[in-house]
Structure formats: C-alpha cells, structure tokens
Amino acid sequence: MLSNALANKTIFLTGSSVVMSVKELITQHGGQVYCYPLIETVEKETNEDQIYLCNLTAYNWLIFTSQNAVKYFVNKLERALITLPSTIKIAAVGEKTAALLKKHGYLIHFIPTVYSADVFIKEFQLQSNERALFVRGSMAKSTIRDGTGADEWTVYETHAHQRYVEDLKERIRNVPNPVVIFASPSAVDVYANEVATSIAWDQVKIASIGHITTAALANYGITPSVQPKIYTMQAVIEQLILEESPT
Missing domain, CATH: 3.40.50.10090 (Rossmann fold)
Known part of the structure; x- marks a missing residue:
C-alpha cells in the first residue's frame, strides 16, 4: 500500500x-x-570527432560517466555508420548510464561500487599495455584522466x-x-x-x-x-x- x-x-x-x-x-x-x-546539454561537433571515430580500435576501454555522454556518442557512431568493435570493453559510472549502454546493445565490463569518478579511479584497473578513452561532457573534471591516464573525447557541452x-x-x-x-x-x-x-x-x-x-x-x-x-x-x-x- x-x-x-x-x-x-x-x-x-x-x-x-x-x-x-x-x-x-x-x-x-x-x-x-x-x-x-x-542546465542544458548540446552535442559538440568538431574535427576531433573524426579522429576518434577512425581510431576506436586503438582503445581497449571506453569510459562513460553520464547518460548524455552515451547519447551523443551513439549519435556520432550512427551518423558515421560505425559499429563499435566487440574487442572494446566498457566501463560505466552509474546505474542509469549502464542501463542506457545496455539498451544500445553494449556489454558493461566494469562499474564502481560508488557512482563517482574518485571511487572509479581507485577501483578501475587499467593494464600497462591497455589504452582507455573517456567519453565526456565539457564540465567533467580531470579526475578520470589524471587517475587512469585515459585520453578524453568531449562529445557534448553543458550550458546554464x-x-x-x-x-x-x-x-x-x-x-x-x-x-x-x-x-x-x-x-x-x-x-x-x-x-x-x-x-x-x-x-x-x-x-x-x-x-x-x-x-x-x-x-x-x-x-x-x-x-x-x-x-x-x-x-x-x-x-x-x-x-x-x-x-
């Protein structure tokens, strides 16, 4: 009741x-x-997009910390008619972020115990021979980059x-x-x-x-x-x- x-x-x-x-x-x-x-979010479109889209296979991991990052990442792949290689593993911060990735057919290989970037970098283990790409918004802090050494791809901007x-x-x-x-x-x-x-x-x-x-x-x-x-x-x-x- x-x-x-x-x-x-x-x-x-x-x-x-x-x-x-x-x-x-x-x-x-x-x-x-x-x-x-x-706040509102808008997709960021730059020449950087083509660079990352053409070089996704260079990465072992993609890291997402927001649903917006997932949405705009998927938009870019669909427009470019690109399918994410199955060899790439995915890390997600937050159950909603993970759920949206799963909705688009992606497997989740890592989720931190607490949904925050600082806990993520403590628990996420990137091997010395692996590369990671953090798919982020413009307001994301440098925590994940500094803690993992991941490259960063800004796919959307946040405005008041x-x-x-x-x-x-x-x-x-x-x-x-x-x-x-x-x-x-x-x-x-x-x-x-x-x-x-x-x-x-x-x-x-x-x-x-x-x-x-x-x-x-x-x-x-x-x-x-x-x-x-x-x-x-x-x-x-x-x-x-x-x-x-x-x-």
Missing part, C-alpha cells in the same frame, strides 16, 4: 533530464513535482539554462514545503547565481545526489537535508518518503 508521505510537498527537479518513473513515484506518494532544468529561472522562483514562492533536488554541481551554480539571490536557501529543503554535488553546495555554505548513499534520483525520492512517513 502506498503512503501519503509526500502530501503537501512540492518537489523541484533541476537536471537536464527527468526519469518518468521518478515523477510517478513522487505523485504516487502524494507529492507534486515540477521539472525546471537549470535561463529559460525556467523566473518560473521556478515564482513557483517556489507560492507552494508549500518546496524541496529542490540537485544532481550536478552545474545546476547548483545556476541556482545559486539566479535563484538564491532572491530566495534564501533556508526557504527550501535541499536534496543532493552525490558527494561532488554536495561539495558544490558547501561552496555556498549549504548542507543538504537529504543525500542518500546511493547516487541516484530514485534513492533521493525513496529517502524523502522514508523521512516523511509516519513512524
């Missing part, structure tokens, strides 16, 4: 993509949910998304018990610069996915009320439900 744990709660998702199952989970438990993406800022502020001001969920440092920065300047941080409950996002919040003196050990949107909602459920 579903609880009514999120009744009178209004949850704001600020990422560039939204999983329908998460929205359903929120409404099933009595909450309202709004999606106001504070101003379109929804005013609507988000207006909605927060007029709903009960707003909860804002952040899934990336980029979204935190946009919120801090565009929203928190007129709506105090303590007027909302903050939830964070991942310790990197939490560190970005700490830069503004904010400690999230919700930060699950599992770095997924599903885990955030489940923790909210657990905390709000009657004992």
